[in-house]
Amino acid sequence: MGTEPTIPREGIFAVYKDEGKTSHDVVDAVRRATGERRVGHAGTLDPCAKGVLVVGVGRAATKRLGTVVGTEKEYITRVRLGWRSTTDDREGQKEEMVVSQIPTEDQIRAALARFEGIIHQRPPVFSAVKIGGRAAYKLARAKKQIDLSARPVEAKVVELIRYEWPSVDIRLVTGSGFYVRSFARDLGDALGTGGYVEQLERTRVGEYTQEQALRMADLRRCPGGH
Numbered sequence: 001m002g003t004e005p006t007i008p009r010e011g012i013f014a015v016y017k018d019e020g021k022t023s024h025d026v027v028d029a030v031r032r033a034t035g036e037r038r039v040g041h042a043g044t045l046d047p048c049a050k051g052v053l054v055v056g057v058g059r060a061a062t063k064r065l066g067t068v069v070g071t072e073k074e075y076i077t078r079v080r081l082g083w084r085s086t087t088d089d090r091e092g093q094k095e096e097m098v099v100s101q102i103p104t105e106d107q108i109r110a111a112l113a114r115f116e117g118i119i120h121q122r123p124p125v126f127s128a129v130k131i132g133g134r135a136a137y138k139l140a141r142a143k144k145q146i147d148l149s150a151r152p153v154e155a156k157v158v159e160l161i162r163y164e165w166p167s168v169d170i171r172l173v174t175g176s177g178f179y180v181r182s183f184a185r186d187l188g189d190a191l192g193t194g195g196y197v198e199q200l201e202r203t204r205v206g207e208y209t210q211e212q213a214l215r216m217a218d219l220r221r222c223p224g225g226h
Contacts, residue, residue: 007033007219010058012068014205014213019050026053026216033219042068043205046181048091051075051202052210070176071206072156078199079184081166085196088124088181097194102165111190112158112170115183120150124181153178167198 007030015026023044030039040062042054056062082099086092103111154175161169168187172180181197188195203210 007214008057009034009036010061012054012056012061012064014052014054014208014210015219016210016213016215017045017050017053018216020047021216022047023053026055029216029219030055030057038062040065042066043073045202046089046091046200048089048197049200049202051200052205052208052213053202054205054208068206068208072176073174073178073202073206074157074204075172075174075180076161076201076203077170077172077180077184077197079168079170079187079195080198081168081188081191081193081195083166083196084185084188084194086125087196088179088185089197089200092196094196095194097188099193103191103193105160105163107191108163108168109160111187112160114190115155115187116158118152118154121153121179121182121186122150123179124185151177155183166193168195 015030017023017026023041027039027041031037034057036057038057038059040056042056042065045051045053054065054068056065056068080090081103082097084095084097086094155172155178156175157171157173159171161171163169172178172183174180180200184195184197201210
């Protein structure tokens, strides 16, 4: 029999968020597993994404989460070309684009190269960015007019893994504040095809990797978990 995972009762550690769960679902699971109410997370993952979510348990740990938010992050994403989405991922309302010419792999590589380094990126309309004290996604759901300004972000690595129309698999290493959904949208615009995030996995946040992350099933098996 394997050794049961140990759930820290305080401190900072990584949990691998399952697809379909919210970041708050992970926080709730950690609260049940540890019996500690003071639990927070660093860097939200959308429900349709999976991967590393760093959590802090206890007053001291949650106060230190801000330093984790600023660390670099690594992603594996699949961008679907030929479509646009209102949310810039597969959850939104989609519009099929008229594509006169399917991009070649060389054109894909050339477009990706334009995103390496410091770029200006406009956050997705459906995001937690605050506008007048309210989250942008709440205004978007209320059909309010939203104008989000582009801001500087950094992509340290933009690596093509595989391309077979209409899917592009890409590895990204980014700085803080980088939106993969915005990247997918902007890549589609650069190619003239439209694009959105079809799949997304965060494999690392700073020093916290997917290999060392606790699974959500581990949280349910520990005392107090459900």
